[in-house]
Amino acid sequence: MDSNQPILAPSILAADYTRLGAEIAKCDQADIKWLHCDIMDGHFVPNISYGPAVVAAASRSTSAFIDVHLMIENPDDYIQAFVDAGADQITVHQEACPHLHRTIQTIHSHDISAGVAINPATSLHVLEPVLNDIELALVMSVNPGFGGQSFINTTYNRLQHLRDMREQYNANFYIEVDGGVNPDNIQKVTHAGADVLVAGSAVFKAPNIPKRINELRKRAQSGREMIA
Numbered sequence: 169m170d171s172n173q174p175i176l177a178p179s180i181l182a183a184d185y186t187r188l189g190a191e192i193a194k195c196d197q198a199d200i201k202w203l204h205c206d207i208m209d210g211h212f213v214p215n216i217s218y219g220p221a222v223v224a225a226a227s228r229s230t231s232a233f234i235d236v237h238l239m240i241e242n243p244d245d246y247i248q249a250f251v252d253a254g255a256d257q258i259t260v261h262q263e264a265c266p267h268l269h270r271t272i273q274t275i276h277s278h279d280i281s282a283g284v285a286i287n288p289a290t291s292l293h294v295l296e297p298v299l300n301d302i303e304l305a306l307v308m309s310v311n312p313g314f315g316g317q318s319f320i321n322t323t324y325n326r327l328q329h330l331r332d333m334r335e336q337y338n339a340n341f342y343i344e345v346d347g348g349v350n351p352d353n354i355q356k357v358t359h360a361g362a363d364v365l366v367a368g369s370a371v372f373k374a375p376n377i378p379k380r381i382n383e384l385r386k387r388a389q390s391g392r393e394m395i396a
């Protein structure tokens with residue numbers, strides 16, 4: 169973790185796929201640092217999104233950090249494919265990994281960052297064994313599988329709790345939040361402790377994408393400044 173500024177990570181799940189390069193170029197106009205790619209397999213989550221070919225295309229079209237969120241069963245089987253597609257970080261779900269340390273080690277063996285995600289109903293305590301091994305913890309604020317869902321309000325307390333756990337363990341990972349982030353709640357989300365904000369619909373359904381990104385970032389920063 170090397171930034172004190174909140175990071176906005178647009179999720180291309182909500183982009184217009186007929187013009188993906190142009191949509192990403194609009195994000196680059198607002199100088200995005202991270203781009204979030206959502207992989208869904210129809211098993212771990214009840215929806216299918218896209219695979220490594222789309223991640224490779226996205227990666228070729230921007231110099232942003234490619235943040236891959238695997239909502240799939242048996243993620244170990246696909247790590248190599250997403251590394252080859254240009255992933256700078258791969259996040260797996262704790263719920264999909266019976267041998268979590270091994271999966272994290274496999275991701276690290278490719279010299280990229282490793283993240284672990286948890287669903288809204290999963291206890292934060294499952295992260296304790298790996299808090300000192302990861303670069304990112306992803307707190308889902310919706311049940312994964314679809315864009316455009318409403319933010320679950322219990323997430324605020326979970327973010328505060330995870331921030332306390334990070335301090336207690338003297339750990340150094342980003343706290344990312346994903347699902348239903350919008351201009352009305354983003355300030356409260358960073359105030360609760362999130363460092364990285366994924367936003368799909370709030371970015372790509374906006375009439376002016378660069379303007380919306382700047383608005384979200386400004387509000388995120390003001391929430392961060394409210395932390396004592």
Ligand SMILES: O=C(CO)[C@H](O)[C@H](O)COP(=O)(O)O
Nearest residue numbers: 312313315316347348368369
């Ligand atoms: O992982 C995800 C869904 O499972 C997406 O990253 C998330 O839903 C972003 O979309 P939105 O901002 O529209 O909620």
Ligand SMILES: [Fe+2]
Nearest residue numbers: 206237346366
């Ligand atoms: Fe995601």
